[in-house]
Amino acid sequence: MYACTLDDYLGWEEGLIRKKVAELAGVSEATVSRVLNGAGTVKDETAKRVVDAAKQLGYVPSALAQRFALRRSGNLGVILPLLPKVNLFSTYYFSEVLSGIGVTAKQRGYDLLLLFREADEPRDYANLFRTQKIDGCIILGAQDVPTEREALAELKEGQHPFCLVNQRFEGEAFNTVDADQRMGSRHAARHLLQQGFRKICFLNGPAEYSNSLDRLKGYQQALIEAQVTFQAEHVLIGNYSRKSGYQQAVKVAELIRSGDVDAVIAANDRMAIGLMQGLKELGIRVGEDVALVGCDDSDVSRMTEPPLTSIRVPFYEVGCEAASRLLDMMTETEPSSPFEVKLPVKLIERASSKTTRTTTT
Amino acid sequence: MYACTLDDYLGWEEGLIRKKVAELAGVSEATVSRVLNGAGTVKDETAKRVVDAAKQLGYVPSALAQRFALRRSGNLGVILPLLPKVNLFSTYYFSEVLSGIGVTAKQRGYDLLLLFREADEPRDYANLFRTQKIDGCIILGAQDVPTEREALAELKEGQHPFCLVNQRFEGEAFNTVDADQRMGSRHAARHLLQQGFRKICFLNGPAEYSNSLDRLKGYQQALIEAQVTFQAEHVLIGNYSRKSGYQQAVKVAELIRSGDVDAVIAANDRMAIGLMQGLKELGIRVGEDVALVGCDDSDVSRMTEPPLTSIRVPFYEVGCEAASRLLDMMTETEPSSPFEVKLPVKLIERASSKTTRTTTT
């Protein structure tokens, strides 16, 4: 439209369109602004003239100038770890959360600024606010390590609105949206217990992720509820990568062969799948010799053989919720109290956790 | 730092920091600007004083104001289809490309603005430039449909720098970075032919994606080179989803049973996996009764049983290349000619394409 305007071919400067619109509508530039923002009070008839003139000349206000004048970037920052090569996180997880955030932000007139955090890079989140690149931010893949805590404390200190996704920090009242991982692994363990498994091993992720601790707690809780004694040596640790699951297979295989273990819960699908492959190579059949449950219900859980029982987490909704809450907080005038949301999860039963056996040994 | 400054507690306005810095360093505000941008010529000694003063007061220039003054947003837009629910694209693909773009943009001082395109939404890419939200953009998941061609033509008409990833438009000289899909499926077909398979079926994606056509051509070319007659009924069409692969299994099974087909190439891994599952349910074993090759070498190709032979595409590098070329183009003064880059792919042989049979029927 703009490119085809007659005036455009006459060669006048870009910067003068606004004035042209005002002239064409027979009003001042201030009124053009008022109309296009729906702000102030303008007579319907003049408003119409302005809108028409703008359309005719193909005028669209510069978001850049608007935001500068308003001293708001209009951007919601999303900080996330660099994914490729290091496949500790599932791309499924990020895609879903990101989509949720994106759709919500868009609905509310915010743009998404994607900020990759490289592994070695200092976490200077506050600077993003100082430079006015973002008005608020959502942090994915945060870890409970000192540098992260410092960076977040600095954000809070500076009154910068931010929200963590899937990571809580003990002792700090940060805004958080999380899935109820504890309930998830509790369900998983219960599901196995109900089928008669009693020797359940737990392949967890690193303690830097609060999710790992939550899952462990849920597992322990279920055992206690079923009056099964918790055994520390039934807890193994991986790093959420497929490889780490694969490597633990040796250990798990031993436990199975010695009769110490008859079922396994893995803290995510990637490790579950690695474990499955490792066990298979060692001659142990998942779904027959041992039951297995994963976490995340990523798209690969349907693709394994046998299909993997898993905990479905509403990642898309987690993203929506985080963005929505954060934006609320950003648009409110009086400071609201920090939120800590937990979304429900669901056990999806598939063949990997259903053996024909009803009891063990 | 800023939050802890002594002056801060004295309650002066945010907006005056810059002046304070200038005063503290005993220079004008213009010199502060010069120093912080490394522009102009400033005596080393004064520069040092300015840097110190800025550090001491915790002053960081506002990117928002800078960009406004420079009339450049500093943003690289990335347009991509909304992923969740409709799983036609692999999240792996997007994560990799996006990471490549992100890292490259960051190195060159650009920020990434993520723009989700909802399915029903009009493709008004040009407006993003008019509003000065972005200075250039990369388009992922574009399709060869009239509305897309129009939107892109408008961009080109307006001289807006943009680059397509993994999609070319016949007859248009748009900037493109693509993988050599044609060579990929040619390799795939050759690989099968070399092992004695002669009845190779091709499960392709929709024609709206140039990749689909490229892959088909490579497949046909390999057949011709091996003097095997191409048969139109050996080409099936899915929509790149796992489900569509699954659904085609019935048809493929028939072809296999009737002895018309002994190997299959699927245009992506998702369909290959769906097909694999479908065939399995129909009692046909991939890697034994039929050979199968996928495309993308996504992370799931290693997780199937048997592992899936696939075409590895350097998606991360595709992202880097697209961003890099586009940024070059944006920073050059004289208009350069359009580029059309094709990155090499590689066949990754796994068990799904290696049967013990050496010939057929």
Place this chain on the structure above:
DNA sequence: ATGAAAGCGCTAACAG
């Protein structure tokens, strides 16, 4: 209901 004018924080001539 509308116009005039002051600024948002920074850059970039242009002087000196």
Place this chain on the structure above:
DNA sequence: CTGTTAGCGCTTTCAT
């Protein structure tokens, strides 16, 4: 080498 000054395009009082 450095200070002065005039904008960048928009919003927003403050008058009228």
